[in-house]
Amino acid sequence: MSRSLMLSWRFLVRDWRSGELWLLMLSLLMAVSVSTAIAIFSDRLQLSLGRQVAEVMGADLVISSPTKLSEEVSQTIASQPVEQATVLEFPSVVMAGDQMQLVSAKAVSSNYPLRGQMRAADQPFAPDEVTEDTPDEGEVWLEPRLFPLLGVEVGDTLILGESEFKVARAITLETDRGGGFYSLSPRLMFNINDLDATGIIQPGSRVHWKTLIAGEEHQLTGFKNKIEPLLSDSEKLNLAEDDREDLRSSVVLLRQFLGLGSIAAMLLAGIAVAMSSRRFAERRFDGIAVMRCMGAQQNQLMQIFIGELLLMAILVALPGVFIGWLLQTGVVKLLAGVLPVWLPEAGSMPMVLGGLTGIITLIGFGLAPLLRLREVTPLRVLRRELTPSAAGVWSVYGLSLLSMLLLLWYHTGQFLMTAGIILGVGTVISIIMLAVKVGLASVHRRLSEQPVPMVWRLGVKRLLQEQGQTSAQLIAFTLTFMAMALVLLVRTDLLQRWQQQLPEKTPNYFAINIQSAEVEPFQNFLQSNDIEGTSLYPMVRGRLIEINGQPAKEAVSEKQRDHNSLHRELNMTWSDQPVSEAEIVAGDWWQPGDTGEISIEKSIVEHLGVNLGDELSFMIAGTKLTAEVTSIREVQWESFQPNFYMVLPETSLKGLPATWLNSFYLPPDDRLVLNELVRQFPTISLLDMDAVISQVQMMLEQSVLAVEAMLLALLLAGLLVLASAVEASLDTRLREGALIRSLGGSRKQLVIMQTGEFFIMGAFSGVIAVLGTELCSVWLNVQVFELSWQPAIWLWFTLPIISALLIGLSGWLGIRRVIRQPPGAVLK
């Protein structure tokens, strides 16, 4: 083995020196560098998206607990190379003169938040700005609406527990408050060093401790592994990505799209490798025959050549990974103005994967053509026409598809997507093979009936005699167009979806706690100020106490027992109309007047294991209410519209104490109107979603950019593959062209003949590519991205034309070389 490895090495050096390997090496280099670049870029972008979610959460990781963390956990955290900050939240009553108000107090350490920024203003409802500060000792910062409620101004004092504080600023945005409706009381923030002096926290107090953690990805992984086993049941570790429903689906979508891009890029690289290794093998037939003549064994030669390719793959992997890294660095630099200011560095995994991709692509796509070398007979030295039969298309692509399936499944972690694309590719290959067989058979029949014009005869004859070659070329063209079109198509759908997600005038304020008596005046207020609002939703708060007659906490599994919905009051609404039909995923909506039914959000099914037909009992203001689950809805949480986990019929809830909820859009310039609103309706709580919305919007914009950058890279790679596919098929055409010219054929005849052949192949590939693209996009849209699918009619017209022109043009450029050279030079 070591001898053949040494021979492999010598062959590699010799082939390299004689310029035999550059095409294959280039394809491999492309496979490795493109997949490395995409892997690193998407890894960094994902980390950065995670980081943006982290900004909303104020940290990369949060450990929540009802009490101070245990000594062991605290010490372990201190010993880790991560940053930490402490936050304590609790409800309390604050006094200012005669006024008392229930607040949601929050004590923070001076390095809060670790990720993202707070915004604050010098006066309530005045223009705010980003701040790096936190309240100093002896200071409190208040949410704007708390100022009129307490009748205080900046500089006044108020009392919290046993301590007196000076009102310093108005908080307009806390990153980690998010868009939830859990802490509805207005916020009061103070320095954690003042906590003990207030004397509020006693054993048994209802407190929410949060330890915020931030660090680099690898530090966090180490931290997570260390800390998780130490946590008690009441101490919970939250990852940035787990936290926010509204951002998560966008992150998932983008990750899936980048996954799709990787699949397409690898498919392209694979096609390039398959074609160039075919050429590599074919150019070795004579040499193999001579070596067989010299007594070399079949296995010995296979070992040498496979060894040569593997050595090459390993050698190409290193610069390939480096070029990939450079490429993504370039992309990041190019997009510096629009990408997040700080992109976290990727881990080493994308680079390892990129390198391995080269080797696996080579084996998957390059081995089958190489196996033909086994069939080279030594007799070829005497009879050159003894060429091994072409590698079966299925042996080439079967192996390729299998290796791609495994590689991509591992790489993207997305089985459904990978399987869909592989199925699409398989279908396309089958169609092409069938078409070539049936189509050429009919051409053959016609040919024998009446001769075709000379300009077409040679081309048709060649296609007939080399069906394997014809299929291989068509497959390469088609799959390349398909990969490009698919990414383009899904990108268009994705962008549309993102645009729909946050349309203009998305409600940026939520008004909650509107009393029934205030509903009409509130609506009048909005109307008189020209503010566009949604309809008002009644909101009833109740606790889930029983599931199917059993106490709720006993009815669920141990893991489900920790879920929030069992530990707090849930917001319910009544409505006799579903918000939209599309959101009901199971069951049916009730008729007006029905009672005893409930519609729940899909995540409740997942988190509590509740399903259609189950009975849920709630305790609402001392009254027990039981209802059967008759429908399940799926809510788009990222829409920033009022959404509810539980909806009941009007007759079930009417009469129970309810407050009302409304959301509305207020342009930034009209904010002063809020002062008036709060003055007129002092009990209403106002949530400002503007900052959160713009954060999500920024993230979506960046995602769009990433998607566009990837599309561009893919289109370029696709063009390269096309050019090399055309180039690879030029060998025989060059000889044939020279022969025709030496027989007196004119340049025009030659151009018409050969360009026409490429043109027709391009058009044919375009049609099949559209078919394959549509097949895959149905699958991807419905199964993976959960987007609606519509046929892309425009693609049916444009792609065949573009592909015919592209292939025709590349062919023409290649053929020009034939025309320019004297035929003798080529024939020699």
Place this chain on the structure above:
Amino acid sequence: MIISTGSPIAVSAQSLIKTVTARSGSLTILSGLDLKIKSGESVAIIGTSGSGKSTLLGILAGLDQPTQGEVALAGNRIDHLDEDARARVRADHTGFVFQSFHLLPNLTALENVMLPLELAGKESPQTHARTLLERVGLSQRLTHYPRQLSGGEQQRVAIARAFAGQPDILFADEPTGNLDEKTGESIINLLFEVNRENKTTLVLVTHDLQLARRCQRVLKLTQGRLEEEVEHSGAAK
């Protein structure tokens, strides 16, 4: 396991039949051919185009199998062996020179000559190959690629390569077919010289009677059988 017996008969064929099946029916190329070539002997096989000379050479050298009959190379029956086993016999006993040289285009002259030595795992292939190339007069052309060499030079490289493995039997298929008369003459002189120095058995296939007559025996292939040509000068020059 194939054991060379050091037989005085280098090549033998008995009742050799080769038929090929074509669309128009089956075609008999060799019909019960017998042949014995002694060690160290030089034999030319002549015949018209399409008479089956190359087919016979292929079968005698173990590149192809007969439809029927026995073939032995250096005392080893090869007609019933599979391709890999025949390759082992070839590696131990044969060398080849072809009409179209069959040099590997991406290897230099030196590397082309080193190739059989490397494949056989021989020690210091480079030194050996260098000596051989010097012997055929190409010491100045070691690092040239075949495309940089003239036809005559390429055939010299091929001769050096053929003798690299120190074969017992050299098979040459129209070695001057692609060369002009003058170059062909010098190549043939070289071939016979080196052959003599190495005491190799030479089996030469050609349609050139003049060239054939430089061999000790000339056999003519007609209608699938060999006939001894009586009139020739008889001795290799």
